[in-house]
Amino acid sequence: xxxxxxALVSLRDVTKVFxxxxxxxxxxxxxxxxxxxxxxxxxxxxxxxxxxxxxxxLAQPTEGSIAWPGSTGDDxxxxxxxxxxxxxxxxxxxxxxxxxxxxxxxxxxxxxxxxRIAESLALVGLxxxxxxxxxxxxxGMRMRVSIARALSLRPRLLLMDEPFAALDEIARFRLxxxxxxxxxxxxxxxxxxxxxxxxxxxxxxxxxxxxxxxxRIVAEIRGERPGERPKDFRTSARxxxxxxxxxxxxxxxxxxxxx
Amino acid sequence: MxxxxxxxxxxxxxxxxxxxxxxxFAAAIAAWEAVVRIEGIPPYILPAPSLIARTLVTDWPLLxxxxxxxxxxxxxxxxxxxxxxxxxxVLLSLSKVxxxxxxxxxxxxxxxxxxxxxxxxxxxxxxDVAVLxxxxxxxxxxxxxxxxxxLQSVDRNLMELFELYGAPASRSAAARFGAxxxxxxxxxxxxxxxxxxxxxxxxxGLSLIGAVVAEMAAGSAGAGSGxxxxxxxxxxxxxxxxxxxxxxxxxxxxxGLFLILAWLNHILLRRWHESxxxxxx
Numbered sequence: 001x002x003x004x005x006x007a008l009v010s011l012r013d014v015t016k017v018f019x020x021x022x023x024x025x026x027x028x029x030x031x032x033x034x035x036x037x038x039x040x041x042x043x044x045x046x047x048x049x050x051x052x053x054x055x056x057x058l059a060q061p062t063e064g065s066i067a068w069p070g071s072t073g074d075d076x077x078x079x080x081x082x083x084x085x086x087x088x089x090x091x092x093x094x095x096x097x098x099x100x101x102x103x104x105x106x107x108x109x110x111x112x113x114x115x116r117i118a119e120s121l122a123l124v125g126l127x128x129x130x131x132x133x134x135x136x137x138x139x140g141m142r143m144r145v146s147i148a149r150a151l152s153l154r155p156r157l158l159l160m161d162e163p164f165a166a167l168d169e170i171a172r173f174r175l176x177x178x179x180x181x182x183x184x185x186x187x188x189x190x191x192x193x194x195x196x197x198x199x200x201x202x203x204x205x206x207x208x209x210x211x212x213x214x215x216r217i218v219a220e221i222r223g224e225r226p227g228e229r230p231k232d233f234r235t236s237a238r239x240x241x242x243x244x245x246x247x248x249x250x251x252x253x254x255x256x257x258x259x
Numbered sequence: 260m261x262x263x264x265x266x267x268x269x270x271x272x273x274x275x276x277x278x279x280x281x282x283x284f285a286a287a288i289a290a291w292e293a294v295v296r297i298e299g300i301p302p303y304i305l306p307a308p309s310l311i312a313r314t315l316v317t318d319w320p321l322l323x324x325x326x327x328x329x330x331x332x333x334x335x336x337x338x339x340x341x342x343x344x345x346x347x348x349v350l351l352s353l354s355k356v357x358x359x360x361x362x363x364x365x366x367x368x369x370x371x372x373x374x375x376x377x378x379x380x381x382x383x384x385x386x387d388v389a390v391l392x393x394x395x396x397x398x399x400x401x402x403x404x405x406x407x408x409x410l411q412s413v414d415r416n417l418m419e420l421f422e423l424y425g426a427p428a429s430r431s432a433a434a435r436f437g438a439x440x441x442x443x444x445x446x447x448x449x450x451x452x453x454x455x456x457x458x459x460x461x462x463x464g465l466s467l468i469g470a471v472v473a474e475m476a477a478g479s480a481g482a483g484s485g486x487x488x489x490x491x492x493x494x495x496x497x498x499x500x501x502x503x504x505x506x507x508x509x510x511x512x513x514x515g516l517f518l519i520l521a522w523l524n525h526i527l528l529r530r531w532h533e534s535x536x537x538x539x540x
Contacts, residue, residue, distance in 0.1 A: 058419055077423055088416035091531045092449040105425030105445070133531045153424070 007031040007069050008157060008189050009055055014064035015214075016050055024050045026214035028064070032191060034156070037183060037226045039200035040193045041246065042210030043254050048193040050215075052159045055191065056080050078106075081150030081188075083160040087142035089134040089149075095121065096130040099149045106153075113152075120148040123182060140171035147179075151186065158183075158190045164199070176202055177228065184227050197250060201242040202234065209249050219249045306500040311507060314500040322489065322501075326508050329485040332387075332470040333512070336394025340462055343395070344402030345455070352410040352447065353439055369400035373469055377476035386477050390485070393473030398466035405458025409451025410443075417446055453532050456524045463516040471509065486512075 014028040024047035032038055032055075040048045053059040054066060057077055068076050089098045096117050103113040121127050124144040134142055143163060150158060164172040180203065183190055194200050200207045204223040211218045223242060224233075233239055288308050294300070295307040302310055315322065347365070351358040373393055380389040421442050474487035486505045493502035 056423055058422060080423065082420065082423055084416045084420075086414075086416060088414050088420065090417065090446070090449065092452070093531075101420070101445075102424040105421065105441070135531055135533070 006033050008034045010067050010069060011051070011054070012065045012067070014054065014061045014066065016047065016054065016059070017062045023214040025054075025061075026216060028216045030208060030217055032157070032189060034070070034189050035187065035226060037180075037190045037192065037203055037205045037223075039204040039207045039223075040191065040210060041195070041197065041200045041207055041250060042215060043212045043250070044195060046210045046212050046253075047215035048210060049161050052082070052161050052191060052193055055157070056082055056159055078153060079156045081153060081155035081158045083143075083146050083150045083158070083163045085162040085165055087134070087139075087146040089142060089145055091134050093133075094130065095126065095132050095134070095137070095145050098134070098145055099152050101149060102153050116152055120152045121145075123151060123185070124148045124178065138171075140167055140175060143167060143171075143175060144178075147182075151182070154186070154188075156188055158188050160190065160192045162193050162195065165195070172199070173234075179203065180226070180228050197243055197246045201239060201246055202229065207246055209246065209253065211253050218253060221245060221249070303497050303499050306503055310500050311503045314504045315507065318501055318504060322486070322504060322508060325484050325486045325489045325505065326512070329467075329470055329474065329487065329509070330512060332390050332394050332474075332485065333467045333516070336391055336469060337398050337463055337466040339391075339395045340398035340402050340466060341459065344399050344458070344462075345406050348403050348406035348410060348451075349443065351407055353436075353443070365400060365403055368396060373397050374472050374476065377473045380473070381477055390470060390473040390477060393476075394466045394469035397469035397472075398462035401458045401461040401465060402455070403458075405454045405461070406451055409454030410447045412454065413442075413446045413450045418442065421446060453528055456520075456527065460517065460520045460524065463520045464513060467509075467513050467516060 009032045011028060011030045014025055015023070016025040016028075017023050028047075028051065030038075030051070040051060042048055050059065054061055057075075057080075071079070090101065093101075099117045099120050100108075100110060100113050103116060104110070108116075118127065118130070121130055124147050126141065126144050126148065129137065129141065129145075134145070137145065146163070164175055167175065176199065179190070182188075192200070192203060201223065205226045207221045207223055208217050209219045209221070210216065221242070224238075230236075292307050292309060295305055306314070347361070351362060373396055376396065377389070377393050380392050383389070384392060425438065425441060425445075470485065471487040474485040475491055477488070486509050489505040490502050490509075493499065493505065
């Protein structure tokens, strides 16, 4: 595989061995092109989250390289927003202060950050809850705050680690739509880890399916183009066909795990 | 302690919660008074509550001076314990080397019963300092261990987020230390607050106990004017009403300390911490 010129991040032959001897990834290749919505899908424990952590620079690969062809410098953390499975908000801070955190850590005062905080909260539809504390919000709203926080630095790349796994279906559907709208508005690139076939089929412009541990990409499926989906997309034949194909490939990966 | 604690005074919500303990308390006092009068129990065996109240008034100059001494020891001990405990907890959380080398000594200090240490302290130090050292010694550990627990209880994901957004680009030792201080201030300090306050509540009661224990150990040795010394003195003189009066003052001091610290806890945590929502005073 040659490096695509437009790749935002490119992972080449990445191997990650944890200190306890477990090999999480082996021979992992992935190019992320600007503007894409890539879903990483795979059996549990296949190293999906590890991929995100490697891209974010929170962990270093044992072997292989992670390159940012389009940008200079070594420090790409300012271009990355990270959303965890839990909202991981600071319970002692108001919504606005939680969104402020990444800017605050970069030395931006509360007053200078005010507009940016308001913008970010407006993006996720929480303008009225700036003064609320996380405890006072529902699970879906907390996740929105978490997304607003990740967006406060206007990242080029948004990394999301099973962000909606703990939410009920209604909240998840709504957040899925909002996420697609946000991507269209902000023109950012999203790498989305999930274990839901349907979520990946709905959201992604590309679905990368991983093998069981040690994880590598076994198949890539082209999804719908980035952008908002028509209202009846969830019941369309295209969606059913996409979900079917993803499920099939995913099922072929699981027997290797449990013989 | 024989005298039951009066019900907490400031508590919104169910009035029964205030009224019921007050009624029970008043009933217990009335029963006590009645038994003493009907049975004609002499005051050197069991003084009536009315006599204790009268003693409180007549002996007030003496008792208030003792109360002040004990209060001063307790509060100074508590303040010093908070300063030392928090400072050490921060140092321990910043460096594993410091933690491994110092923490065991803190545990040894804690598990050695203070009453056994008090005589030794009285030999080495002037009496007021020894009493203060005792109060400090018992109050120090809960502050230290709770603050340490709190400092370590930051959400792991939040620390990663911090690393992603806040860690310096350079990998020099100074930059790493700076990042640790930043994490301490932005994440660990607020996350540690609930555990610290829980430790403070325990330490408040313990520092009073430490002061009393030390006064008792010192009291038999001679001069001293704290409430615990008054109790020992009254016991020798068979002045049982004064003994009870001093005991009442000690109980009130403990209750007062507890209420103040619980109130502090409520004020600081009411907006965000679950513990401050449940009425648990």
